[in-house]
Amino acid sequence: MTFTVASDSFKDGDYLPSDFILSSDFGFGCAGRNRSPHLKWSGAPEGTKSFAVTCYDPDAPTGSGFWHWLLVNIPANVSELAEGAGSTGGKLPAGALQTRTDFGVPGYGGPCPPEGDHPHRYLFTVFAVKTDQLDVKADTSAAVVGFNLHFNTLAKAEIMGLFKR
Secondary structure, X not given: OOOEEEOOOOOOOOEOXXXXXXXXXXXXXXXXXXXXXXXXXXXXXXXXXXXXXXXXXXXXXXXXXXXXXXXEEEEOOOOEEOOOOOOOOOOOOXXXXXXXXXXXXXXXXXXXXXXXXXXXXXXXXXXXXXXXXXOOOOOOOHHHHHHHHHHHEEEEEEEEXXXXX
16 A cells, blocks of 8 residues: 545645745735645555654755655554644644654644745655654754654655745
């Protein structure tokens, strides 16, 4: 069985609706609802003890991309996140932990590329993890979370959304 991820919020390769775009509260000039999208995965390999979810923009003009969402320690019996789960007031699975994004705080931060720039790719990746919990905290940087995932991932599945303004 192949490890896959899909979403009821958007189709792979489509433009993301405004519900999932950064809100004006962040001051970057976008006016979306800043809701994390619905994600559902299946086909995790044997030995999966937890999951992690990230959203990364490799096209951000930073030299190192931009991390929009990092969620780790999702229990192995969970295979779906409701729309808005990673947003303020959202309901995460028990034990799951959001870590610091490139916005400087934990939690989902939607797309908001520079005005007039080319369409950016937003890679929503689900990781099947071979340990119950990664050794990270809410203020752990995305690079350290990525380092831990690199050494503990059994498989990963990805879905991509686009956004341009």
